Amino acid sequence: MNFAKMLKQAQAMQEAAQRIQAELASREFEGQSGGGAVRAIARGDFTLVSLSIDPDFFGQADRELLEDLIVTAVREAMEKAKNETHQALSKLAGGNIPPGLLGG
Numbered sequence: 001m002n003f004a005k006m007l008k009q010a011q012a013m014q015e016a017a018q019r020i021q022a023e024l025a026s027r028e029f030e031g032q033s034g035g036g037a038v039r040a041i042a043r044g045d046f047t048l049v050s051l052s053i054d055p056d057f058f059g060q061a062d063r064e065l066l067e068d069l070i071v072t073a074v075r076e077a078m079e080k081a082k083n084e085t086h087q088a089l090s091k092l093a094g095g096n097i098p099p100g101l102l103g104g
Contacts, residue, residue: 013092020088029084031076038069042077044085
């Protein structure tokens with residue numbers, strides 16, 4: 001295989017990866033905690049879009065518990081987005097995504 005052909009394939013792969021990342025950036029992933037009392041929505045670009053707390057839960061939870069549930073829900077949403085991104089890019093790269101490429 002000549003160098004020009006390898007360079008062209010690498011460029012095509014990079015463009016495909018950028019398309020996948022752009023597509024995933026618009027998708028939303030939900031994380032929940034407290035049996036669904038706390039819900040977080042994150043996009044595939046790892047931005048938090050929304051956070052909702054069931055109003056009935058406020059009377060039952062103390063502040064520390066509520067903060068823990070929020071962190072758990074956000075973490076779950078972000079992990080789903082990260083996993084989906086890794087899976088999509090891994091398919092493109094034939095299963096060879098370098099460790100740390102997606103921030104962890």
